């Protein structure tokens with residue numbers, strides 16, 4: 001195993017083209033992950049190189065083609081400040097015939113679109129809050145208040161703050177207009193699930209394993225504000241919200257609820273075609289019903305992120321977590337080599353670019 005060549009691909013952070021100036025902080029967070037994954041891979045004995053994705057896609061592709069690689073560790077979260085572009089980077093690996101960690105393009109594409117995800121979950125009978133997609137400010141409305149308004153294809157709580165949760169048509173219309181204007185995309189309006197917030201980390205490829213459930217707690221939360229993981233909670237260390245939340249892993253849940261939540265998470269992982277690692281976020285309503293809020297393929301695996309907390313509770317060190325993820329991708333590479341496929345590492349694209 002040791003000595004295999006790993007290329008860490010990641011987006012070098014740059015200022016946002018749209019949204020708000022503070023949204024930059026979440027993009028810069030990718031560097032913590034890169035450093036931690038790099039150190040873990042070295043400890044595991046891999047031969048590691050870095051491939052930062054900057055402005056030029058051809059330069060990135062050239063680096064990928066030139067450096068002999070057994071597997072790409074894909075930490076690309078977007079390009080030019082747009083998270084949905086991470087899909088196209090996975091397409092680049094496919095076209096070059098490179099094996100890579102994490103989800104394939106269709107999964108990334110479906111998961112980036114919260115509306116598509118909701119329709120798929122509904123179709124499969126998996127629980128998700130009722131929702132409505134607004135490409136323009138709505139005139140009438142059938143959902144039950146309160147509702148939450150989110151950009152339909154963002155991530156990292158971009159565009160989510162205390163004003164996102166609304167309880168009347170006037171506020172709803174204002175917030176939908178704000179999302180469309182600032183994020184240049186439709187707004188997803190969803191019934192707001194009052195209750196606990198659970199994160200279910202999953203590792204594996206063909207046989208996914210749910211790790212101990214992590215709960216975001218709100219012990220010092222200011223009264224009257226909706227208990228949500230807003231942008232401030234995730235990224236703004238000086239904010240009141242950031243300082244008012246905590247995390248508990250394993251979450252204190254009765255056995256039946258924990259099992260049910262993990263089963264639903266694994267079903268969502270499979271449905272969406274996730275691979276290697278993913279995090280399913282849920283809200284547990286006050287009558288103990290789980291609702292899937294989001295499926296995150298290729299979630300944040302910074303050492304201080306929720307995923308790493310769950311890995312630790314499962315008995316894995318951070319290095320073992322990184323080792324397990326890369327082992328999934330390498331195993332998939334071996335399978336592909338045995339059952340030669342068009343874009344396998346034996347393909348003409350591979351010969352031309354990696355040999």
Ligand SMILES: Nc1ncnc2c1ncn2[C@@H]1O[C@H](COP(=O)(O)OP(=O)(O)O)[C@@H](O)[C@H]1O
Nearest residue numbers: 129154155156157158190191192193228229294
């Ligand atoms: N329907 C909902 N009910 C209650 N809280 C929600 C709902 N949707 C989102 N939230 C809150 O907002 C946070 C961010 O929403 P999410 O859809 O996960 O966006 P992002 O992709 O930006 O992380 C969630 O972690 C949760 O705290």
Ligand SMILES: [Mg+2]
Nearest residue numbers: 156157281294
């Ligand atoms: Mg989320």
